[in-house]
Amino acid sequence: MNNIEVKDLSKKYVGFSLDKISFNVPSGMVVGLIGENGAGKTTTIKAILNIINSEGTVKIFGKESKTYEKEIKKDLGVVLDDSFLSTYLTPKHINLVMKDFYQTWDEDKYNGLLKQFGLPADKLVKDFSSGMKMKLKIAVAISHNPKLLILDEPTSGLDPVVRSEILDIFRKYIEEDESRSILLSTHITTDLEHISDYIVFIDKGKMVLNVPTLELLEDYGVAKCTKEEFSKINEKDYVSYKKGKYQYEVLINDKNSFKKKYGITSIDKPSIDDIMLFYIKGER
Amino acid sequence: MIKGLLKKDLYNLASYKTSLIIVVLFCGIAIIGTDAIYWGSIIIGMIVGMISLSTFSYDDMAKSNRYILTLPVTRKEIVLEKYILAIGATILGSLLGFILTLLIGNIMNYVRPDNVIDINIDTLLATTVGGFFGVSFIQAIQIPSIFKWGAEKGRIQMFIVLLFLVLIGTGVGFLIRESGFTIDIAKLESVLKNFGLAFLIILSLIMYFISYKVSYKIYKNKEE
Known part of the structure; x- marks a missing residue:
């Protein structure tokens, strides 16, 4: 109810x-x-x-x-x-x-x-x-x-x-x-x-x-990858990204399947604040 | 629910009860000891009656209307409570004015036997009811203004509305005179003498009722 x-x-x-x-x-x-x-x-x-x-x-x-x-x-x-x-x-x-x-x-x-x-x-x-x-x-x-x-x-x-x-x-x-x-x-x-x-x-x-x-805390992740790795990621597989000086930070909502699909292992556990920031400030 | 709202307003008002007592007594002694004795009941009635409207300022300060709308109370009850408080305070103020004028007047006469002021009960009653009508008139305009514009802005808007009403009244009076319409003054005086006080009280209640309807219409859809 x-x-x-x-x-x-x-x-x-x-x-x-x-x-x-x-x-x-x-x-x-x-x-x-x-x-x-x-x-x-x-x-x-x-x-x-x-x-x-x-x-x-x-x-x-x-x-x-x-x-x-x-x-x-x-x-x-x-x-x-x-x-x-x-x-x-x-x-x-x-x-x-x-x-x-x-x-x-x-x-x-x-x-x-x-x-x-x-x-x-x-x-x-x-x-x-x-x-x-x-x-x-x-x-x-x-x-x-x-x-x-x-x-x-x-x-x-x-x-x-x-x-x-x-x-x-x-x-x-x-x-x-x-x-x-x-x-x-x-x-x-x-x-x-x-x-x-x-x-x-x-x-x-x-x-x-x-x-x-x-789900938000367990399934979401922030993958850190190079420009080359990022270019291979399908748009459907991430929520948004931030372009850094040396790397891309990518917010994903299913980190396990993302890991399997792209082999990127450097994935941090985001806080709700991080997720919120990616949604507000991140690019798509 | 209305009881809770009334209690809240009365506790708020209690925070300046000392100043209120001093002002009422000061006015009482200052005016009632003079030849303008009958003004005492009007002034005291007005102070006590109008003080009830300061509860709107307390509400504004704490933004309490927003909070009150989360309690199990309807908008109709919120409006009604303000009128119960205003009418109650005006009646109390008028009674207090009447009693204090009589009391202080007699004390002054006793203290100053060389300068005795004659207190006519009928005249005192008439001025008290007149004062009651005056306060009702102001409140009947001011309460909807406050519901519409808030406690601070409402006061300014109230004066504008009041000015309009005076202008309309003067205009209507002028037109009546110009149109050659004659009023039988003697007849009018006799009617006023016999039914004047009852008429003023009924008129006050009608004004409050219309004012309540207007306030409710304003507050029904107001967003806090």
Whole structure:
């Protein structure tokens, strides 16, 4: 079962358009939405949440998102990078406010998370550091035990220690109940190598990739070859290439068959960042 | 859900409760101790009533409208909550203005027995309701403006809309006079005396209702 089904999601702005994005977020899975700044990740998330008007269909928990919006949002936990309830409230106030929004609000869980994250209950949110603010947003998002988390850049601007703590929270959230899912947008792709099951890559408003993370990390490779070797490679067998001073770097999506076919053995394992760069900057 | 939104706004407003109390008391003592005593209820009603609109600025600061749209709350509820808050604050402000004027006026009379100000309850009630109507009129224009243009721009646009309305009103008045249409002043005065206050309150509620409909129409398709 899919917790989110996005089909042909489109949105037009002056100078930018999101073009027929389609992907699913299966239950029990973490899907990472990646792309450069301005690629369309936040627009996709806003369109899924009906914060902006869009074309195409979005189904959440199998229900049409526009028709069943309020019902769906009861089981949704959302973290937005640049937006929150208010900066002039304390975590204590937020608890009292959120109780009225969610029947399933778990006060003990929320207070426990505040303690776990070392967040003072009586301090105004505006006086929190970015890391503290993000931890608070996450605590708020998961304290009503939602079935689905939608997170827009939850790790941006945070130091590696806090980022690792936050990723642990997400891991634990999924482990607690396998019907849960996470859709997470980020431009820090190293975070996704450890946590995501699928990668959806958007570039300039278009979907470039939608593959299991394991496939991306295991099957993709960067072959290093000479000009002569490169000239023998069939265009269909590589994704893109970069021309260096002494050699060619070629991104391939099936390194085992590539090795067999061309006998090139110097193949590095690329990071998601490398793959993203090849798609954006590489030549074809 | 509306309760949650109201709580959020009230907690936001609570962050400047001290300044609000000082301003209200300062206005109270400064105005109510003079011959312009009836202005006290209007000014206090206006301060408390209009302060509710500053919640829009808090929302802008935290970009909270975007976040609120991710919660289980409809756009209709978001708009309705702002009107409940505005109307509630205007009623509270008017009541507070009425009570404080009466209270401080009498205290001043007691403190200054040589300069007693006569407080007429009917006149005080009429000015309070008049003030309530005035605040309702401004809010009924300002709230849709803020929903359309945001808290900062909305204020400027509100003044432009207000200017247009004054010009239209003046124009209509001019045309009525020019057309030779005569108004029976005595009859009008008697109607106003008997039904004026009820009429103003009903008119305020009608203005709020129309304003709510306009705001909802604006916010229904607004992108955050």
